[in-house]
Amino acid sequence: MKLSIFKEVRKIKGIKQRKSIIIFMMIIALAILSVNVYKVSKNSIIVFDEMIPEVESLNEYEIEAAFYESDKIVEGVQKINYINKSSKNIKTVYFHIYPNAFRTEETVPFEESEMDLAYTEGFEPGYINIGSVKSTRGDLSFLIIGKGNSILKINLDEELEAGEETKIYIDFVIKIPPANGRFGYGKNTINLGNWYPIAARIDESGWSLDPYYSIGDPFYSDVANYRVVMTMPPDYVLASTGDLIKKESIDGKHRWTFEAKKVRDFAMIASDKYKVIEGEFQNISIRSYYFEDESAELSLKAAKDSLKIFHELFGKYPYNHFSVAASDFFIGGMEYPKLVFIDEGIYKGNDDILEYVIVHETAHQWWYGLVGNNEVEEAWLDEALTEYSTLLYYENKYGKEKRDEVYKRMILEGYDIYRHFNSDSNETILKGLGDFKSSREYQALVYYKGAMFLDFLRGELGDETFFDTLKIYFEKYKYKNATTEDFIKVCEMVSDRELKNLFNKWLIDGEE
Numbered sequence: 001m002k003l004s005i006f007k008e009v010r011k012i013k014g015i016k017q018r019k020s021i022i023i024f025m026m027i028i029a030l031a032i033l034s035v036n037v038y039k040v041s042k043n044s045i046i047v048f049d050e051m052i053p054e055v056e057s058l059n060e061y062e063i064e065a066a067f068y069e070s071d072k073i074v075e076g077v078q079k080i081n082y083i084n085k086s087s088k089n090i091k092t093v094y095f096h097i098y099p100n101a102f103r104t105e106e107t108v109p110f111e112e113s114e115m116d117l118a119y120t121e122g123f124e125p126g127y128i129n130i131g132s133v134k135s136t137r138g139d140l141s142f143l144i145i146g147k148g149n150s151i152l153k154i155n156l157d158e159e160l161e162a163g164e165e166t167k168i169y170i171d172f173v174i175k176i177p178p179a180n181g182r183f184g185y186g187k188n189t190i191n192l193g194n195w196y197p198i199a200a201r202i203d204e205s206g207w208s209l210d211p212y213y214s215i216g217d218p219f220y221s222d223v224a225n226y227r228v229v230m231t232m233p234p235d236y237v238l239a240s241t242g243d244l245i246k247k248e249s250i251d252g253k254h255r256w257t258f259e260a261k262k263v264r265d266f267a268m269i270a271s272d273k274y275k276v277i278e279g280e281f282q283n284i285s286i287r288s289y290y291f292e293d294e295s296a297e298l299s300l301k302a303a304k305d306s307l308k309i310f311h312e313l314f315g316k317y318p319y320n321h322f323s324v325a326a327s328d329f330f331i332g333g334m335e336y337p338k339l340v341f342i343d344e345g346i347y348k349g350n351d352d353i354l355e356y357v358i359v360h361e362t363a364h365q366w367w368y369g370l371v372g373n374n375e376v377e378e379a380w381l382d383e384a385l386t387e388y389s390t391l392l393y394y395e396n397k398y399g400k401e402k403r404d405e406v407y408k409r410m411i412l413e414g415y416d417i418y419r420h421f422n423s424d425s426n427e428t429i430l431k432g433l434g435d436f437k438s439s440r441e442y443q444a445l446v447y448y449k450g451a452m453f454l455d456f457l458r459g460e461l462g463d464e465t466f467f468d469t470l471k472i473y474f475e476k477y478k479y480k481n482a483t484t485e486d487f488i489k490v491c492e493m494v495s496d497r498e499l500k501n502l503f504n505k506w507l508i509d510g511e512e
């Protein structure tokens with residue numbers, strides 16, 4: 001569902017004497033009308049005179065799965081209480097079945113130069129086989145389509161009206177490839193990212209059915225509720241997006257039951273070598289899953305401190321756990337709701353990088369996890385905010401000098417090196433993943449130049465307005481998907497300035 005735009009916005013300033021009355025009115029307004037009033041700083045309140053769509057209608061996934069160690073296979077049965085979130089009647093629904101991209105070397109989500117790092121023992125296919133698709137009335141016909149056969153098209157047996165729900169049952173088998181990526185296994189871990197059929201998004205402009213690009217994180221989904229049961233050999237420790245509801249021993253195996261509410265995806269990671277240490281921040285349990293090394297404490301501390309800083313800067317982390325998991329993953333780190341995969345290679349004697357990567361992935365809990373966006377079309381929106389948030393962690397934890405040093409080393413120098421070798425490149429930050437020439441270009445523009453832009457924007461707006469903007473953007477769009485347009489509107493509203501040209505200059509024209 002596309003979010004409605006602001007109809008009218010007022011900014012109220014200088015209300016010191018009337019503050020208590022306004023806060024009281026604000027609470028009443030929130031309670032009665034669900035209109036959206038944000039108190040953003042000492043003497044500033046923002047009123048949105050528009051109803052924000054509530055996240056009342058969520059898809060519900062129930063997945064019962066079993067992992068077979070020798071073949072690296074997962075058999076799954078998935079029931080989805082599926083809601084038509086579009087404004088039209090639909091007869092067809094689509095799911096992403098990302099594991100199919102791993103079937104051939106041509107469609108795997110790695111660049112050619114990455115293949116040796118991804119498949120250290122050589123390429124072997126991974127995939128998902130769909131056994132059957134059913135409704136409560138019987139079999140449904142389906143087709144597997146798209147580049148890499150990564151889209152499941154299901155023909156419903158009757159039209160689903162806007163807002164109406166139906167139950168869909170999918171039987172599947174996945175083969176996990178020997179790949180050090182989001183979906184794959186290595187020497188230590190079984191990585192289950194983007195592993196089950198997940199509903200494609202639909203809005204006024206239609207379905208988003210993008211393939212599994214090798215550049216970026218090509219995902220776009222709505223928050224949903226999950227109940228996932230996984231049966232595994234007993235020597236495995238399993239971390240996931242969900243809260244552990246129970247762990248039973250059945251026929252010599254462990255049956256783990258997890259639940260997660262209002263999350264954008266559901267990932268798991270397992271290892272028979274994991275050790276776990278745990279910390280806490282305001283009743284949020286923070287866990288570090290690691291192997292034989294000394295950086296476990298550092299990773300726990302980086303996760304905990306960054307969670308606390310972002311919680312204070314942007315808004316409340318609403319879940320009750322967050323896990324950082326060392327993994328066979330060669331690309332640094334990968335964010336999933338409440339769980340991040342971190343390349344175990346950087347746990348060994350590279351504490352600066354480890355801290356940076358963990359903080360980056362933790363910031364994604366706000367930008368991607370809670371405030372979602374189309375990561376295929378507008379990757380900059382979550383990535384640049386995440387990269388800039390990482391700098392804010394250094395600024396808040398260590399002070400400005402350290403932040404400047406990290407900014408220079410991790411952002412400015414990276415960008416300068418890229419520019420040096422690519423002086424003629426197109427500098428557009430806001431473009432689809434298919435329009436980037438390489439991961440290098442993607443990183444330089446989306447991460448580095450994106451963060452440079454946000455630093456410039458902060459200078460233009462001033463600290464108070466800039467941080468008010470981030471808080472309001474978070475509050476307004478958490479559990480939903482936002483667009484660049486939405487972000488610009490919040491910036492304009494909070495600053496009382498016309499900023500479209502500035503955004504266009506940086507994001508589209510590629511100027512500074």
Ligand SMILES: [Zn+2]
Pocket residue numbers: 360364383386
């Ligand atoms: Zn990122």
